Amino acid sequence: MLRVAKMSQRILAQGNTAIGYGAVNAGCLHFFGYPITPQNEVIEWFARELPKRGGSFLQAQCETAVINMLLGAGSAGVRVMTSTSSPGWALMQEGLSALANAEIPCVVVLVQRGGPVQGTTQHGQMDYLSATRGGGGGGYRDIVLAPASVQECSDLVQLAFYLADKYRNPVVVLSDGLLGQMMEPLEVRTLDFGPLPEKDWALKGLALHKDGKRRALSCLAGFCFQEVYESYLDFIQHLDEKYRQMADSEVRYETYQTDDAHLLVVAYGYAARVSLEAINMARDEGLKVGLIRPISLWPFPSEAIRQGATRGGDFLVVEDSLGQLVEDVRLSVNGQAEVHLLNMLSRHMRTPAGMILPDIVLEGIRKLA
Amino acid sequence: MEKIKVRGAPKSWQRSTSPLTICPGCQHGVVAELLCDAVDELGIQGNTIVISGIGCAGIDAFMVDMDAFIMCPHGRTCDVATGIKRALFGKPIVVALQGDGDCIAIGAGSLISAALRGEKITVIMANNANYGTTGGQLAPTTLLDQVTSTTPEGRDPGLAGYPAHVPEMLVPFRGVAYAARGAVNTPANYQRTKRYLKAALQKQIDNIGLSFVEILSACPANWHRTPVECLKWIEEKMIPEYPLGEFKNADRID
Amino acid sequence: MTRGEISIDERYCLGCGYCVHFCARGCIVIPGDRFTTMGYLLPVFINLERCNACAVCAWMCPHQAIEVYKYVESGQNEPEDISSG
Numbered sequence: 001m002l003r004v005a006k007m008s009q010r011i012l013a014q015g016n017t018a019i020g021y022g023a024v025n026a027g028c029l030h031f032f033g034y035p036i037t038p039q040n041e042v043i044e045w046f047a048r049e050l051p052k053r054g055g056s057f058l059q060a061q062c063e064t065a066v067i068n069m070l071l072g073a074g075s076a077g078v079r080v081m082t083s084t085s086s087p088g089w090a091l092m093q094e095g096l097s098a099l100a101n102a103e104i105p106c107v108v109v110l111v112q113r114g115g116p117v118q119g120t121t122q123h124g125q126m127d128y129l130s131a132t133r134g135g136g137g138g139g140y141r142d143i144v145l146a147p148a149s150v151q152e153c154s155d156l157v158q159l160a161f162y163l164a165d166k167y168r169n170p171v172v173v174l175s176d177g178l179l180g181q182m183m184e185p186l187e188v189r190t191l192d193f194g195p196l197p198e199k200d201w202a203l204k205g206l207a208l209h210k211d212g213k214r215r216a217l218s219c220l221a222g223f224c225f226q227e228v229y230e231s232y233l234d235f236i237q238h239l240d241e242k243y244r245q246m247a248d249s250e251v252r253y254e255t256y257q258t259d260d261a262h263l264l265v266v267a268y269g270y271a272a273r274v275s276l277e278a279i280n281m282a283r284d285e286g287l288k289v290g291l292i293r294p295i296s297l298w299p300f301p302s303e304a305i306r307q308g309a310t311r312g313g314d315f316l317v318v319e320d321s322l323g324q325l326v327e328d329v330r331l332s333v334n335g336q337a338e339v340h341l342l343n344m345l346s347r348h349m350r351t352p353a354g355m356i357l358p359d360i361v362l363e364g365i366r367k368l369a
Numbered sequence: 370m371e372k373i374k375v376r377g378a379p380k381s382w383q384r385s386t387s388p389l390t391i392c393p394g395c396q397h398g399v400v401a402e403l404l405c406d407a408v409d410e411l412g413i414q415g416n417t418i419v420i421s422g423i424g425c426a427g428i429d430a431f432m433v434d435m436d437a438f439i440m441c442p443h444g445r446t447c448d449v450a451t452g453i454k455r456a457l458f459g460k461p462i463v464v465a466l467q468g469d470g471d472c473i474a475i476g477a478g479s480l481i482s483a484a485l486r487g488e489k490i491t492v493i494m495a496n497n498a499n500y501g502t503t504g505g506q507l508a509p510t511t512l513l514d515q516v517t518s519t520t521p522e523g524r525d526p527g528l529a530g531y532p533a534h535v536p537e538m539l540v541p542f543r544g545v546a547y548a549a550r551g552a553v554n555t556p557a558n559y560q561r562t563k564r565y566l567k568a569a570l571q572k573q574i575d576n577i578g579l580s581f582v583e584i585l586s587a588c589p590a591n592w593h594r595t596p597v598e599c600l601k602w603i604e605e606k607m608i609p610e611y612p613l614g615e616f617k618n619a620d621r622i623d
Numbered sequence: 624m625t626r627g628e629i630s631i632d633e634r635y636c637l638g639c640g641y642c643v644h645f646c647a648r649g650c651i652v653i654p655g656d657r658f659t660t661m662g663y664l665l666p667v668f669i670n671l672e673r674c675n676a677c678a679v680c681a682w683m684c685p686h687q688a689i690e691v692y693k694y695v696e697s698g699q700n701e702p703e704d705i706s707s708g
Contacts, residue, residue, distance in 0.1 A: 030456055056455045060448070061482035068445035068479075072420070072452020075438050080456065098442045203436040203453060205461045207415025214383075216430070218439040371697040372628070376678035378687035384635075391686065393663060394639030398685030556645060556679045589639070596639040 002155065005192035013186040015153040015179040019083060019109055020045035022157035025190040028079040028107070029055030032069040034062060034088055037121040038177035039111035042083035063088035067095025067108070070170075074104035075217050077202025079161050081107035085177075086127050087117050090135065096170055097136025098219035100239075103201075105164035105171075107157060112176040115321075120352030123177030124344070125269060128324035131174050132298040139236070141243045143250055144172045144297040146268040150184035155191060156295070162193035167246055168201075174297060176320075178270040178355070246299060253301035254293045257283065261290030263369040264308045266329050267318040268294050271356055275318045278361035287369040297325075302332035309337040316368055318342045320356055340368055379405035381414040385431040387439075392501075394596025396586040399553040400495045401429035403584070404464065407566040408435070411574070417462040418453055422446040422471030425501035425588075426493075429466050436461075444475030447483040450490045462573050465492045469510040470500050473533045477509075480535075487544020487578045487622065491569050494535060494581070496550075497588035498607065505591030509533035512610050517591070532610055536583050540617045546578030548617040552585035554603040558613065565615065578622045585611060626694045627676025629668045635688035638663030642680035642689060648673040651680060 006025075013021070019042050023031070031050055033043035043059065050057040060066045066082050073080035084092065089110050099106060112127045114120030131144045143163050145156040153175055160171040206214050221228070221235050229235035256276060258264060267275040272293040282289045292308060294301050308315070314337050317326040326341045333339055342364045347354030382405045385391075391398055408414050414435055421430035423443035430437040441449040450465040472480055472494040483490065499517050500506040506519040510533050514523040536548035547569045551562025562584055569580035585607050587599035594602060629651070631642070636659055643651045643666055650670035657665040668674070676693035 032452065032455075056458065058451070058455055060451075061478060061485075064445070065448040065451075065479060065482065068442055068448035069452035069455070071441060071445075072438070072449035072454075073456035074452075075449070076418075076453045076456035078456045080452075094442055095445070102438075203418050203438060204457065205416040205418060206435055209436075214434055214436050216437045216439055219442060220440045370694045372692045372694055375627070375676045375691045375693045376681040377690040382687060391637070393637035394641065394685065396685050398687065399683065402682070402685075402687060553683070556683060559682050596641060597644045600641075600644070 003192045004189050006190040008188050010185055010187050012183050013150055014041055014181060014183050015147070015150045015175060016041035016111065016181070017045045018150045018154040018186050019157050020049055021186065021188045022154035023081055023107070023161070024049065024053055025188070026079060026158040026161040028081055028161060029053060030073050030078050030080040031055070031082065032058050032060055032066045032073070032080070033082050034060055034066050034084065036085045036088045038113055038123070038180050039083045039085050039109070041180070042109065042111070063091035064095065067092035070106040071095060071099055071102065071104055071219070074099065074106040075102070075203050077199040077204065079165070081109065083109035083111065085111050085113045086115055086119065089127060089130065090117055093135035094137065096142065097134065097140055099170045100140030100142065101221055102217050102219040103168040104217070105168050107160045107164055107171050107173065109157065109173045109175060111180045112174065114352050122352045123270065123320065123355070125176060125271060125320040126324070127174070128297065128319070128321060131172050132300070140239070141246065141298060142170050142172050143167070143246055143299070144174050146174045146295060146297050147179060148269050148272045148293060150179070150182065150186050153179060154186055154188070158191045159193065162196070163250060165196045167242055169242070174269070176269055250296055251299045251301050251303070252295040253304055254295060255304070256291040256293070258290030258292060258308065261288050262313050263289040263316055263365060264313045265289060265291045265316045265318055265365070266294070266305065266325065267291065268297060268325065271318045271320055274356055274358050275361050277358035278365060281358065281362050282365045282369060287365060289365050289369045300328045300332070302328070305329055305332035306334070309333045314338040314340065314368055316340045316342060316364055318356060318361055320344045340364070380409045381405040381434050383432060383434040385428065387428055387431040389428050391428065392590040394587055394589040394599060395425065396553050397425050397429055397495060398432065399559070400426070400493065400584050400586055401432040403553065403559070403563050403566055404466070404493065405433055406563055407570055411567060411570055413462050413570070413574070417464060419464045419466055420446050420450045420453065422467040422476065424468035424471045425497070426466050426468035426471060426495045444471055445479055446471060446476060447479040447488070447490065447492060451483060451488050454488065454490055459489060459576065462570060463490045465490055467492065467494050468501065469494060469496045469498065469508045473509045473535050484539050484542040484545050484579050489573050489576055489578060491573050491580045493566070494583045495586045496583050496611065497586045499588060499591045501588050501591055512606060534611065536581055536616045539581050543622060544578050545581065545617060546572040546619045546622055547580035549615040550583040550585070550611055550613050552603055552608065552613055554585065554587065554600040561613070568618065577619065625675050626671065627674040628671060628692045628694070629674065629680060630690050631666055631668065632688045633659045633665060635686045636663060636665060637686055638665060639685065640666070641683045641685065642666055645679045645683045647677070647679070648675070650674040
């Protein structure tokens with residue numbers, strides 16, 4: 001499982017601040033950000049902590065500037081990240097597609113809020129499709145990791161930096177307002193994911209390249225930048241191979257009591273925590289229900305879902321949107337089982353603070369299990 | 370008699386690897402040459418990183434034998450430059466090489482914010498008074514009454530606003546250490562602009578503040594004039610609207 | 624009187640005519656019957672005597688197609704011009 005290189009302390013922390021501990025333990029010393037609720041604690045943490053650690057923090061003029069500063073910093077070969085919420089995320093789309101074209105690693109934490117775009121300043125899960133399908137100039141993929149606890153907010157950011165460098169690609173950590181604001185015990189630890197190749201491609205200055213050759217990067221690979229790829233399709237084929245590799249080796253998910261389950265709940269993030277609670281209550285009532293919790297939303301654990309379908313169980317997708325994750329579940333199930341949806345209209349209150357709570361999920365389970 | 374070479378392409382010049390050919394008489398080649406001359410004379414080729422924006426100026430980054438981010442997202446050159454400068458803790462000399470559209474149309478927010486921050490980068494804006502690569506549309510620096518493909522009757526301020534004077538605009542920003550405008554329509558202006566460029570780069574070497582140099586540059590293809598006629602047009606039409614000179618030259622910012 | 628000479632590289636010259644325009648001594652002309660492989664009108668250096676290797680043509684060439692040479696008495700150890708590519 002996770003190889004812990006260094007354990008330093010156990011503290012009570014918010015999901016948002018846990019992101020900071022994870023990032024610096026992954027060796028990230030550069031953060032560019034912009035204020036937006038519900039993730040302000042993240043940029044404030046970095047504003048306090050990075051200068052002390054010899055890092056550099058900058059609050060830019062807008063999120064479009066932020067993502068392009070990541071493009072610059074990432075091109076210089078340093079680990080760099082930002083954190084934002086849905087409206088800021090929308091402003092970062094072109095930059096993200098540029099990062100993917102130029103193959104520059106970085107981490108973007110998206111702390112979802114109610115949508116569409118401004119929507120509310122609280123929580124939601126309405127950016128699932130935007131995060132997993134990408135909103136910039138099309139043709140690229142980003143690995144998307146979804147924490148469901150304060151500990152995972154820290155651990156998955158470290159994993160995100162490893163995967164970003166491994167594939168030279170942005171990685172998205174998809175949190176939400178609830179996870180960001182809630183506090184839980186956090187083990188501040190450094191995770192070791194193994195060695196990574198040198199960033200020989202990084203821009204540093206001609207004098208620093210042993211071979212004396214200048215390095216050049218561009219987000220127009222294919223259009224006119226032919227130094228690396230023979231033709232446009234050579235470049236696209238390279239991306240295709242890279243994305244296949246990601247899809248083959250970076251699927252991550254968790255199952256809970258699925259072996260004998262007649263009903264499989266599929267949920268990520270805070271909705272998964274709520275579903276876990278409901279499943280335990282249902283099990284107490286003798287109902288055979290289990291949970292499949294995707295941790296990588298892209299690449300999506302469709303194989304695990306498909307296997308669940310072949311065992312004859314039906315599915316209940318629980319998500320705090322009108323229905324986005326459910327599309328991936330239906331795609332994976334491919335008609336072999338019923339896929340039901342319990343969505344944000346089942347929130348316990350109609351005001352923005354409304355949440356999907358365990359008892360409403362339990363009701364859903366009772367009807368289907 | 371001995372034959373010695375006096376002048377050829379600058380040391381830090383390199384043949385463009387881009388299949389995008391430059392138009393005959395396009396002076397972006399001269400803008401890149403000027404940058405290489407200044408970099409060579411300051412001896413900073415090994416430590417300079419060039420970021421070019423989208424547009425004709427974007428191609429200039431192909432012509433320099435320095436680390437470069439070639440054609441970053443349109444208008445974001447100053448942001449990408451900031452990212453690199455901050456990431457490497459100010460060590461390299463970072464040059465944002467833009468056209469007029471990239472710099473003061475779509476990139477105005479990035480430029481203004483970099484100036485507000487006094488970001489220690491050098492911004493070069495090649496001003497050819499139109500959007501070149503896309504076929505000669507209106508740019509913020511298009512002159513009044515100048516015909517472009519999107520001001521077919523000539524630029525009417527009532528509809529398309531007034532020409533942008535960027536170095537003058539940057540003077541009041543405390544974080545701006547240097548702001549000048551040059552041109553390359555005559556050998557004298559070439560040397561003068563090289564002086565401005567070296568002064569601007571020196572501000573960054575001395576870590577003082579943001580430095581900005583605008584360079585008026587001929588665009589025969591979209592001005593629908595021969596290259597030599599363009600030089601006259603710069604002298605008679607552009608320079609009266611865009612006077613050359615140093616508008617700010619601060620040795621210290623406190 | 625220093626005497627100079629230039630070479631125009633046909634691969635890079637796009638026939639813009641700046642060199643002809645900027646040569647103060649009329650050493651370069653475009654005859655109109657010489658073309659580059661790309662079909663641009665090729666300028667020709669015609670005046671070995673009047674050229675003093677001032678190199679203005681080279682500076683102003685947007686496509687770095689011109690190299691300028693100077694003839695000096697051999698033995699005069701002229702420093703190699705650092706700016707030559």
